[in-house]
Amino acid sequence: MKKIWGAIGLLALLIGCSEKDIDQEPKFTVKDAINKNHVVIQNLSDKEHELMTGATKAEHLVPMFAFLDDVKANKESTLQITVFPKSGEPTTSELHFISKDKTVFTNNNKTFAMPIGEIECMNIMDSNRNLAVDGCNGEYSNVLVIPFGSREYNLAKVEYKKISNK
Numbered sequence: 169m170k171k172i173w174g175a176i177g178l179l180a181l182l183i184g185c186s187e188k189d190i191d192q193e194p195k196f197t198v199k200d201a202i203n204k205n206h207v208v209i210q211n212l213s214d215k216e217h218e219l220m221t222g223a224t225k226a227e228h229l230v231p232m233f234a235f236l237d238d239v240k241a242n243k244e245s246t247l248q249i250t251v252f253p254k255s256g257e258p259t260t261s262e263l264h265f266i267s268k269d270k271t272v273f274t275n276n277n278k279t280f281a282m283p284i285g286e287i288e289c290m291n292i293m294d295s296n297r298n299l300a301v302d303g304c305n306g307e308y309s310n311v312l313v314i315p316f317g318s319r320e321y322n323l324a325k326v327e328y329k330k331i332s333n334k
Contacts, residue, residue: 201260207226207250209226209249210227226316226317274286283306289311293310
Protein backbone atom coordinates (compact mmCIF):
# COMPACT_ATOMS: atom_id res chain seq x y z
CA MET A 169 0.00 0.00 0.00
CA LYS A 170 2.91 2.34 0.78
CA LYS A 171 4.28 1.72 -2.71
CA ILE A 172 0.96 2.78 -4.30
CA TRP A 173 0.79 5.99 -2.24
CA GLY A 174 4.45 6.62 -2.99
CA ALA A 175 3.83 6.15 -6.72
CA ILE A 176 0.80 8.49 -6.60
CA GLY A 177 2.87 11.11 -4.74
CA LEU A 178 5.70 10.83 -7.25
CA LEU A 179 3.25 11.12 -10.14
CA ALA A 180 1.67 14.24 -8.60
CA LEU A 181 5.13 15.75 -8.12
CA LEU A 182 6.09 15.04 -11.75
CA ILE A 183 2.82 16.54 -13.06
CA GLY A 184 3.39 19.65 -10.94
CA CYS A 185 6.93 20.05 -12.25
CA SER A 186 5.89 19.62 -15.89
CA GLU A 187 3.17 22.27 -15.51
CA LYS A 188 5.75 24.71 -14.13
CA ASP A 189 8.04 23.97 -17.08
CA ILE A 190 5.20 24.75 -19.50
CA ASP A 191 4.56 28.09 -17.76
CA GLN A 192 8.25 28.95 -18.08
CA GLU A 193 8.47 28.41 -21.84
CA PRO A 194 9.91 31.51 -23.43
CA LYS A 195 7.38 33.79 -25.09
CA PHE A 196 7.90 35.58 -28.40
CA THR A 197 9.73 38.80 -27.50
CA VAL A 198 10.55 42.09 -29.22
CA LYS A 199 14.12 40.81 -29.64
CA ASP A 200 12.81 37.63 -31.31
CA ALA A 201 10.71 39.69 -33.73
CA ILE A 202 13.64 41.94 -34.61
CA ASN A 203 15.88 38.89 -35.13
CA LYS A 204 13.27 37.57 -37.58
CA ASN A 205 13.38 40.96 -39.38
CA HIS A 206 9.85 42.01 -38.41
CA VAL A 207 8.77 45.59 -37.98
CA VAL A 208 7.81 45.92 -34.30
CA ILE A 209 5.01 48.04 -32.86
CA GLN A 210 4.64 48.25 -29.09
CA ASN A 211 1.30 49.54 -27.86
CA LEU A 212 1.76 51.83 -24.87
CA SER A 213 -1.94 51.75 -23.96
CA ASP A 214 -4.90 49.38 -24.12
CA LYS A 215 -7.25 52.22 -25.13
CA GLU A 216 -7.88 52.39 -28.86
CA HIS A 217 -8.29 56.19 -29.02
CA GLU A 218 -4.89 56.60 -27.32
CA LEU A 219 -3.29 54.17 -29.77
CA MET A 220 -4.76 56.06 -32.72
CA THR A 221 -3.29 59.31 -31.40
CA GLY A 222 0.25 58.03 -30.93
CA ALA A 223 0.47 55.77 -27.88
CA THR A 224 2.69 53.35 -29.81
CA LYS A 225 6.40 52.82 -30.23
CA ALA A 226 7.73 51.59 -33.57
CA GLU A 227 11.02 49.72 -33.75
CA HIS A 228 13.03 48.14 -36.50
CA LEU A 229 11.40 50.00 -39.41
CA VAL A 230 14.35 49.22 -41.69
CA PRO A 231 12.62 46.18 -43.30
CA MET A 232 9.78 48.51 -44.32
CA PHE A 233 12.16 50.55 -46.48
CA ALA A 234 13.49 47.43 -48.21
CA PHE A 235 9.88 46.35 -48.79
CA LEU A 236 8.99 49.79 -50.23
CA ASP A 237 12.00 49.61 -52.57
CA ASP A 238 10.69 46.26 -53.83
CA VAL A 239 7.24 47.80 -54.34
CA LYS A 240 8.73 50.67 -56.36
CA ALA A 241 10.59 48.11 -58.48
CA ASN A 242 7.33 46.11 -58.90
CA LYS A 243 9.04 43.11 -57.28
CA GLU A 244 6.96 40.68 -55.21
CA SER A 245 7.77 41.10 -51.54
CA THR A 246 6.46 40.48 -48.02
CA LEU A 247 6.74 42.44 -44.81
CA GLN A 248 6.10 40.99 -41.35
CA ILE A 249 4.69 43.30 -38.66
CA THR A 250 4.49 42.17 -35.03
CA VAL A 251 2.37 44.17 -32.61
CA PHE A 252 3.03 43.81 -28.89
CA PRO A 253 -0.05 44.96 -26.96
CA LYS A 254 0.34 46.54 -23.54
CA SER A 255 -1.42 43.47 -22.12
CA GLY A 256 -1.86 40.21 -23.96
CA GLU A 257 -0.01 38.19 -26.56
CA PRO A 258 1.79 39.65 -29.60
CA THR A 259 0.35 39.14 -33.07
CA THR A 260 2.16 39.03 -36.39
CA SER A 261 0.54 40.27 -39.57
CA GLU A 262 1.87 40.19 -43.12
CA LEU A 263 1.79 42.66 -45.98
CA HIS A 264 2.31 40.86 -49.29
CA PHE A 265 2.93 42.94 -52.40
CA ILE A 266 2.12 40.78 -55.42
CA SER A 267 1.93 43.30 -58.27
CA LYS A 268 1.23 46.98 -58.85
CA ASP A 269 -2.52 46.29 -58.67
CA LYS A 270 -2.61 43.64 -55.95
CA THR A 271 -1.43 43.66 -52.36
CA VAL A 272 -2.77 41.35 -49.67
CA PHE A 273 -2.69 42.39 -46.03
CA THR A 274 -3.21 39.45 -43.67
CA ASN A 275 -4.14 41.20 -40.45
CA ASN A 276 -4.04 39.30 -37.17
CA ASN A 277 -3.98 42.39 -34.95
CA LYS A 278 -7.21 43.48 -33.27
CA THR A 279 -6.08 47.01 -32.35
CA PHE A 280 -6.23 50.17 -34.48
CA ALA A 281 -9.88 49.40 -35.41
CA MET A 282 -8.76 47.24 -38.33
CA PRO A 283 -10.61 44.26 -39.75
CA ILE A 284 -9.08 40.85 -39.06
CA GLY A 285 -8.17 38.42 -41.82
CA GLU A 286 -7.03 38.67 -45.42
CA ILE A 287 -7.69 42.03 -47.07
CA GLU A 288 -6.98 42.51 -50.78
CA CYS A 289 -5.97 46.04 -51.77
CA MET A 290 -4.67 47.89 -54.79
CA ASN A 291 -2.23 50.50 -53.42
CA ILE A 292 0.39 50.90 -50.72
CA MET A 293 0.65 54.39 -49.28
CA ASP A 294 3.58 55.49 -47.15
CA SER A 295 4.36 58.71 -45.37
CA ASN A 296 6.56 59.76 -42.48
CA ARG A 297 3.66 58.92 -40.08
CA ASN A 298 2.33 55.54 -41.28
CA LEU A 299 2.13 52.79 -43.83
CA ALA A 300 -1.35 52.00 -45.13
CA VAL A 301 -3.08 50.16 -47.95
CA ASP A 302 -5.81 51.69 -50.10
CA GLY A 303 -8.40 50.53 -52.61
CA CYS A 304 -9.25 47.57 -50.40
CA ASN A 305 -12.12 45.14 -50.84
CA GLY A 306 -14.40 44.81 -47.87
CA GLU A 307 -15.62 47.01 -45.06
CA TYR A 308 -12.82 49.61 -45.28
CA SER A 309 -11.25 50.99 -48.45
CA ASN A 310 -8.21 52.29 -46.52
CA VAL A 311 -6.49 50.24 -43.81
CA LEU A 312 -3.67 51.34 -41.47
CA VAL A 313 -0.83 48.82 -41.47
CA ILE A 314 1.94 50.45 -39.40
CA PRO A 315 1.71 53.63 -37.31
CA PHE A 316 4.95 55.40 -36.38
CA GLY A 317 6.30 58.79 -35.45
CA SER A 318 8.19 60.97 -37.88
CA ARG A 319 11.30 60.74 -35.69
CA GLU A 320 11.18 56.91 -35.77
CA TYR A 321 10.67 57.07 -39.54
CA ASN A 322 13.59 59.44 -40.15
CA LEU A 323 16.01 57.50 -37.93
CA ALA A 324 15.12 54.22 -39.66
CA LYS A 325 15.45 55.82 -43.11
CA VAL A 326 18.99 57.00 -42.27
CA GLU A 327 19.86 53.52 -40.96
CA TYR A 328 18.47 51.88 -44.11
CA LYS A 329 20.47 54.19 -46.37
CA LYS A 330 23.65 53.29 -44.48
CA ILE A 331 22.91 49.56 -44.85
CA SER A 332 21.85 49.71 -48.50
CA ASN A 333 24.90 51.78 -49.57
CA LYS A 334 27.38 49.17 -48.33
